[in-house]
Amino acid sequence: MTRSAERHVLQFCHGYDGPFLDCARQYASLFAAKGYRVTTVFLTGAADAQVAAGCASDDVLFMEYSSKAIRGLKLGAIRDLRKIAASRDFAFCIAHRFKPIYIALLATGLPVIGVHHAFGDYQRRSRKLFAHLFRMRLSLLGVSDAVRDDMRKCLPKWPTGRIQTLYNRVDIEPLAATQVSREEAREGLGLPHDAWIVGNVGRLHPDKDQATLLRGFAQALPTLPANSHLVILGKGRLEQDLKELAMELGIGHQVMLPGQVPQANRYFKAFDAFALSSDHEPFGMVLLEAMVAGVPVIATAVGGAREVVEGVGILFPLGDAEHLAQGLTHLSRLDAEQRESCAAMMLDRVRERFSDEAVRTVFWRLPQVTDLTAES
Secondary structure, eight states, X not given: OOOOXXXXXXXXXXXXXXXXXXXXXXXXXXTTTTTXXXXXXXXXXXXXXXXXXXXXXXXXXXXXXXXXXXXXXXXXXXXXXXXXXXXXXEEEEEEESHHHHHHHHHHOOSOEEEEEOSSOTTOSHHHHHHHHHTTTTEEEEESSHHHHHHHHHHOTTSOGGGEEEOOOOBOHHHHHHHOOOHHHHHHHHTOOTTSXXXXXXXXXXXXXXXXXXXXXXXXXXXXXXXXXXXXXXXXXXXXXXXXXXXXXXTOGGGXXXXXXXXXXXXXXXXXXXXXXXXXXXXXXXXXXXXXXXXOOEEEESSHHHHHHHTTTSEEEOTTOHHHHHHHHXXXXXXXXXXXXXXXXXXXXXXXXXXXXXXXHHHHTTSHHHHHHHHHO
């Protein structure tokens, strides 16, 4: 590999599992037609041609470290990233999650924009100290105002301008093109065609609080249309617990847990309503996917979910099954005209705030970005 006169950006990702391949795509797409070549490096995960094709980058490299190998000081990863950084004239680095930020700062002399997708990343004293030591080269982005504010609280001595929000987003038209019709979606998921269906997609984990979702659905069921069902797509350690809770609530026959469904966002039109019951959701990409599909949404009024849903959907207090039940009942009574109006408002919200185009405009106006691009 040799140096060139082109401007380059290094994107350093922990891995490409779950939503993180699309995160890589989202950030690489920010530089389309901006005169930069993007090199995306994955710290973990085997080399994969489909992954390389899916992250919208000019060059894609796989370091292929295991999770075990990047515990501790991460000296091997630091050495390898240093070689990559020396191969091109990179202007700056975008690093996702704390380990890649740590490695990028120690391996290179580049300015680093650290992107955080979760709460609590700077609660540890050691991480606060590390961020302070590299504060001249490090600026931070949260995927929602809620994540941004969490970081500002943890790093109170940092100028607020160095910790900003850049929302997660979707490429609306390609996403919509992959979403199959209601009939195809129900056929694909094995769902009854004449049922009223509440959907949920996520890990079966305490953070997702599907127990409250089950309780809220059980309370709402007498007021919902005949043959109503709750469908939860995903897998996790709480699967058996949730099945047992459904039986205890007397809704075992109305609750379906089909497990992990590849490319689940293709099937969102199978749902008549989409419910997110998560505990302090950092953002909630599934909400955007439901909104693009035109499915009315209800979500907990915490974390980033509030920022996505407020004004175009229903919010309920965390863990409040009664208010969730009331929201589900309200959504079940929307007529065709109201659903069409709701779908239009949701799509407008996505276009204005959570689309690739909208977020690209915000990115290039961020002070840390304007400073870096002016220097390069």
